[in-house]
Amino acid sequence: MSLPDKAFPVSWDQFHRDARALAWRLAGLKRDFKAIVCITRGGLVPAAIISRELNIRLIETVCVASYHDYVNQGEMVLLKGIAPELTADEGVSVLVIDDLTDTGKTASEVRTILPKAHFACVYAKPQGVPTIDTFVTEVSQDTWIYFPWDMGFTYQEPISKAGRG
Ligand SMILES: O=P(O)(O)OC[C@H]1O[C@H](OP(=O)(O)OP(=O)(O)O)[C@H](O)[C@@H]1O
Ligand code: HPA
Ligand SMILES: [Mg+2]
Known part of the structure; x- marks a missing residue:
């Protein structure tokens, strides 16, 4: 597969705001989560903000x-599983965090280990939405989300020249 045509670039500032928006939504559930399980590596950044x-x-x-x-x-x-004290009750008071769901495969795999956990991510594509309990922003399936930790500054062609041979 090649990179999808549409791009959704996310700055650090926007990611922080969106992760905070996710925290507001989770707070609104009035659940007493005893632990966060973060799906590495992308889940590390939102997990830090939400914790x-x-x-x-x-x-x-x-x-x-x-x-x-x-x-x-x-x-x-x-590569590494979850401590038995968190999986013993099927994760009933565990909050699972990831940066995004795309096909839903990652969340589905983790759900087999924690079937009763609450799954949350910042961004979601339609195919992954059924695997997630709470998310903030949905983008289309043919969009690639560019996270700030994967990016660097590069020269951009002026719009008037872009796409011309
Ligand atoms: O819904 P899916 O199609 O399974 O895709 C979503 C997963 O893909 C990315 O992780 P990736 O596997 O690229 O690893 P990383 O977090 O270490 O970058 C992202 O962080 C999600 O965990
Ligand atoms: O859209 C995406 N962006 C970054 N990483 C990803 N992993 C799966 N889908 C994506
Ligand atoms: Mg990941």
Whole structure:
């Protein structure tokens, strides 16, 4: 697969605002989450923001890899699982955080370990929406989300010249 045509670039500032908006939504649920399970690596950044906003200090990771060459998703590899004290009750008071859901494969895999956890992410594409309980912004399936930690400053052609050979 090649990169989708549409681009949704996200700055650090926008990501911080959107992650805070997610924290507001989660706070509105009036749930007493005892721990955050963050899906590495993308979930690390929103988990830091949400743990601060919701005052959740018990943070666990589940380490999975599936996008082996940036855009192409392959087999899901579980590099590190979740502590047994959080999986014992199927994660009933656990909040799972990721940066985005795309096909929903990552969230579905983690849900097999924590079937009763609350799944939250900042951005969602339509195919992944059914796998997530709370998210902030939906973008179309043919959009690629560019996160600030993957980006650097580069020269941009003026709009009048862009696309001309
Ligand atoms: O809904 P899906 O199609 O499964 O895609 C969503 C996942 O893809 C990205 O992670 P990635 O596997 O690229 O790893 P990373 O977080 O380490 O960058 C993103 O952070 C989500 O975890
Ligand atoms: O749109 C995306 N952006 C960044 N990483 C991703 N991993 C799956 N989909 C995406
Ligand atoms: Mg990820």
